[in-house]
Amino acid sequence: MEKPVTERRNPITTNIDVSTPQEIVKLLESCDSEIFSGWGKYKDQNVFSDVVLNTIATVQQLATSLMQDPVRSAVVLSGCGTSGRLAFLLARAMNSRLKETGSNEPCFRYIIAGGDEALFTSQELYEDDPQLGADLLEKATVEKSQVLYVGITCGLSAPFVAGQLDYCIKHLTKYTPVLIGFNPSNLSRKTSIEKWGGKSFYDVMKSYLPVVAEGKAFLINPIVGPEAICGSSRMKGGSITKIILESIFIPALLQSLGGFNSLTMPSIFNIIAGYQAVCRSVYSKSAQIAEAIELSGTCLQSNGHLYYIGHDSIGIMSLIDASECCPTFGSDPTDVNVYLDGGYHTLANQEGDLSVQNRGSDISLKYFNEVVAKHFEESDLIVVLNDDERDVTLTSPSLSKCKTIQIHLNSFGKTKPQLQINNSFINLEMPWNEISDLINCKVAKEWSTAFCEFAAKLVLNAISTGAHILKGKVFQNIMVDLKLSNNKLYHRAIGILTDFTELSQEEAEKQVLRVLYDSDELSQEQLCQPISGRTQIAKRTPKVLPTALLIGINKCSVSEARQILSGHIAVRKAIADNVRHTQ
Ligand code: F6P
Numbered sequence: 001m002e003k004p005v006t007e008r009r010n011p012i013t014t015n016i017d018v019s020t021p022q023e024i025v026k027l028l029e030s031c032d033s034e035i036f037s038g039w040g041k042y043k044d045q046n047v048f049s050d051v052v053l054n055t056i057a058t059v060q061q062l063a064t065s066l067m068q069d070p071v072r073s074a075v076v077l078s079g080c081g082t083s084g085r086l087a088f089l090l091a092r093a094m095n096s097r098l099k100e101t102g103s104n105e106p107c108f109r110y111i112i113a114g115g116d117e118a119l120f121t122s123q124e125l126y127e128d129d130p131q132l133g134a135d136l137l138e139k140a141t142v143e144k145s146q147v148l149y150v151g152i153t154c155g156l157s158a159p160f161v162a163g164q165l166d167y168c169i170k171h172l173t174k175y176t177p178v179l180i181g182f183n184p185s186n187l188s189r190k191t192s193i194e195k196w197g198g199k200s201f202y203d204v205m206k207s208y209l210p211v212v213a214e215g216k217a218f219l220i221n222p223i224v225g226p227e228a229i230c231g232s233s234r235m236k237g238g239s240i241t242k243i244i245l246e247s248i249f250i251p252a253l254l255q256s257l258g259g260f261n262s263l264t265m266p267s268i269f270n271i272i273a274g275y276q277a278v279c280r281s282v283y284s285k286s287a288q289i290a291e292a293i294e295l296s297g298t299c300l301q302s303n304g305h306l307y308y309i310g311h312d313s314i315g316i317m318s319l320i321d322a323s324e325c326c327p328t329f330g331s332d333p334t335d336v337n338v339y340l341d342g343g344y345h346t347l348a349n350q351e352g353d354l355s356v357q358n359r360g361s362d363i364s365l366k367y368f369n370e371v372v373a374k375h376f377e378e379s380d381l382i383v384v385l386n387d388d389e390r391d392v393t394l395t396s397p398s399l400s401k402c403k404t405i406q407i408h409l410n411s412f413g414k415t416k417p418q419l420q421i422n423n424s425f426i427n428l429e430m431p432w433n434e435i436s437d438l439i440n441c442k443v444a445k446e447w448s449t450a451f452c453e454f455a456a457k458l459v460l461n462a463i464s465t466g467a468h469i470l471k472g473k474v475f476q477n478i479m480v481d482l483k484l485s486n487n488k489l490y491h492r493a494i495g496i497l498t499d500f501t502e503l504s505q506e507e508a509e510k511q512v513l514r515v516l517y518d519s520d521e522l523s524q525e526q527l528c529q530p531i532s533g534r535t536q537i538a539k540r541t542p543k544v545l546p547t548a549l550l551i552g553i554n555k556c557s558v559s560e561a562r563q564i565l566s567g568h569i570a571v572r573k574a575i576a577d578n579v580r581h582t583q
Contacts, residue, residue, distance in 0.1 A: 004187040005039065006155040006233060007492065010226040013477040017469055017572055021290035021297070024466045029283040031228040032458065035240050036276045039225030042184060047222040047240065053268045055220050056247050059148075059178050060268070063252035066148050070098075070107035074144045075249075076137065077110050079152035080127040080160050081327075082234040083241060084112030085119055085320045087152060089313065090245045092348055093449070094253055101257055111136050113160040116351035119319065120338075120363075122327045124486035125539070128532065130163025130196050137164045141174070149177045150245070154237030156181035156188035156221070157488055159196065162204045169211050177208075178218040180244055182237055185209060185219065191491060194532050220244055228465065230478050231492055234324040235461050242457065243275045246450045254446060270438040271447070277434040278451045282458045288426040289462050292405045295381055295424055296463050297470025299403070301569075304379030305334060306467065307372070308460070309365060309392050311341035314385045314409060317453050319347075319363075321460035327489070329473040330481030330543065330571070336464060339368035341392055369395045376401045383463065387411060387452055407459055409452040428455045472570020481546055481571045484512070484538035487531055493545045500579065501552035511548040516541055520557050546571045553578045 012030045019027060038046025045051070066073040075094075077087035088110040095106035113133070114123025126132060141147045149168050151161040156179070168177035181188070189201040211217040222244075224236050247268050254260040266274075283289075299306055308318035315338070322336040340346050343364030344353040355362045362371075373396030380402040384392055387409040405424040411432075430451050435444050468474060473481050478499075484490045490512075497508035510522060516537045517526050538544050543565055550561035553575075568574035 002187060004155055004157070004183045004189070005042065005223055005226060006157075006183055006237065007231055007495070008226040009230045009477055010228055013228045016228065016477050017472075017474045017576075019469070021293040021466055021470070022286070024293060024469060025283070025286040025290045025462060028228050028462050028465070029286065031225070032236060032239065032279055032283070034225035035236050035243075035279070036272070039223050042223035045184065045221070045223045047224070047243070047272055048269060049222070052220060052222045055218050056244065056268050059218055059220070060248045060252050062176060063148055063248060064255045066146060067104060067107060067252060067256040069146070070105040072144060073107055073146040073148070074141055075108050075148045075150070076140055077108065077150045077152070077245070078112070078133070078137065078161065078164055079241075080113040080158045081118070081122055081124070082238045082320060082324060083152035083154060083158075084110070085323065086238060086241050086245065087150070088112060088119060088349065089242075089316055089320070089453075090249060092316075093313065094249055096348070097253060103257055109140050110350075111140060111164075113158070116349045116354060118323075119347075119349060120323055120354075121333065122323065122483075122485065124327065124483075124489065125532070125535065127158050127160050128194065128487050128535075130159045130166065130193055133160035133163035134167035137167055145174060147175045149175050150180060151177065152180045152241055153201075154182050154233035154241065155488070156183045156185065156205065157201055159193040159201065159487070162193065162199075162201045163196075165208055166204050169207055169217065172211065172216050176217065177211075178220065179208065180220045180241060182221060182224050182233075182240060184223065185221065189488070191487065194487065194530060228477065229328070229474060231482075232324075232328055232465070232479060234321070234328070235465070238320070238461075239454065239457060242450075242454060243272060246447070247271045250446055250450065254443070260443060264440060264443060266439040266443060273438050274435050274444075274447060274451065275454055277431045277438070278455050279458060281431040281434075282428060282455050285426055285428060288424065289459055290466075291424045292383070292407075292426060292459070292463050293466030293470070295403055295405060296383070296467035299379055299381035300331075300335060300467050300471040302379040304377060304381060304402075306336045306464075307368070307380065307382045308336070308338045308385065309341075309368060309382060309394065310338075310385035310456075311365075311390055311392055312346060313449060313453050314387060314456050315340040316347065317456040318383070318385060318460055321457070321464055325464055325468065327483045327485060328479050329468040329471075330483060331468065331471075331473065337372075339363055339365050339372070341365040341390075343367070365392060369393075373398050378402060381405065383407065383460075385409065385456060405463075407456065409456060411448045411452050426459060428452075428459065430455065472572035475572045475575045480549065480575055481543060484535060484544050486535055490531055490535055490538065493548070496545060497548055497552055500549060500575075503552050508548075508552065511551050512544060514551065514558050515544050515547045515561075518558060543571070546575060549575055550578055
């Protein structure tokens with residue numbers, strides 16, 4: 001059976017785990033270039049293909065007309081994990097622009113599985129609940145009569161989004177659904193969804209496609225190739241999601257506000273080519289990015305903490321980057337931290353200040369300067385993100401204790417002086433000469449923030465991925481220490497086990513259960529527990545997959561596998577030594 005593209009291993013990065021920082025950046029650059037060139041036998045379905053560009057154009061027109069009637073209409077963007085966070089970012093930007101101009105009522109809403117807490121830390125259990133997705137969509141749009149619903153799921157896989165799509169196609173007079181994902185539709189997820197009558201995402205797709213054929217629903221699914229780290233859809237998946245959302249909604253907003261018409265508006269092809277130019281320009285700084293990876297890797301290897309500090313949406317990009325480090329690399333929640341100038345006020349999330357209910361911590365720069373900075377260790381590292389508009393001010397004297405990387409997003413070519421304290425400086429200039437050939441200057445300014453965010457995303461993804469590779473959290477190009485915290489991740493882990501051992505699917509699953517129940521013998525009750533119960537246990541059990549892999553490779557007991565792991569600082573080394581041992 002053909003594997004979904006988003007779950008395949010990218011042949012480019014097979015040896016990324018044993019690469020130098022310089023090599024890691026080059027490999028990431030090659031992988032990211034597939035966002036624009038397309039991939040493998042699906043090259044015709046690339047982001048510049050007619051089908052993708054035409055669908056974006058049609059949705060853009062729909063959005064423009066809907067935004068002219070904001071009292072009766074709404075645009076709802078929804079997704080899980082990074083997809084939901086990017087939905088939030090876009091809704092936030094659009095509403096803030098609408099409020100600023102005062103001409104139209106803010107009509108964008110976002111839904112993220114797990115609510116606003118999921119903006120910070122993954123809340124994967126909610127991703128598996130289709131009914132919850134549908135209920136939240138209904139609730140968010142109760143007083144509206146026309147809704148443009150955008151469901152984002154990179155793998156065409158999230159049950160939460162499946163529930164919403166299913167709901168939309170049952171209420172087509174009110175909802176126009178748009179599905180964004182990066183697999184061919186026949187490779188959408190076929191695993192049946194628990195407590196949903198055995199229905200799968202693929203089954204929903206089978207009902208959805210005829211509605212697309214009728215022009216009452218839309219599917220935007222360019223194929224961008226497998227991720228650099230297998231399944232890590234925060235990377236290319238997140239990047240192309242951002243490109244698509246902004247190619248639809250920035251022009252729609254400008255047109256709905258008036259002043260721009262289809263003649264002054266750049267083609268969607270040129271807008272996307274603008275992002276491609278930004279991507280090339282980012283990677284032209286590969287030496288500096290490699291240096292930043294080196295510093296971040298050293299920080300994590302010596303059990304230091306990484307602090308991303310930023311303001312406004314650039315700071316939010318760092319929040320999005322940091323939030324996926326725990327589920328992807330099995331890292332500690334305190335390894336990668338984020339502080340934002342203005343804290344929750346800047347974040348402008350719909351549930352407000354989460355530190356009040358003790359559901360989150362204070363994320364403000366003030367708190368960072370006054371409290372966090374007092375406890376710095378030499379091994380800690382600060383990554384400051386600035387741009388032409390504003391510099392983040394770091395005040396604490398204890399700052400001199402630890403190292404600093406400064407990333408400057410230079411959108412208009414004004415070079416700013418570096419912070420005195422930084423150990424590494426990445427000046428990311430937006431390639432305005434190239435961009436102005438593609439996008440008329442007056443309109444191009446409207447993409448300045450979006451392009452800077454995109455550049456920040458690429459660099460931060462490279463830094464956090466590279467740092468975790470150096471810490472030994474990746475084996476070949478596999479996230480060997482991922483958290484099995486939802487159905488998709490549970491099955492991904494079993495897939496990894498069957499790939500690296502001689503175990504059958506069934507045996508691999510038992511191996512996982514042995515680790516979860518901490519027992520070499522499994523009871524009938526344990527064997528029958530539904531996957532949702534197992535993922536709850538997995539969420540609080542460390543190193544499930546590495547332990548199961550070692551049991552599978554060495555044919556040893558759970559406690560013996562745990563002992564091998566405890567003798568290694570790097571999970572990768574423990575696995576690599578033992579894989580080689582058996583070959
Ligand atoms: O939460 C696990 C996860 O795999 C995240 O890494 C990802 O951002 C999220 O699921 C959403 O995945 P998708 O966009 O494919 O639904």
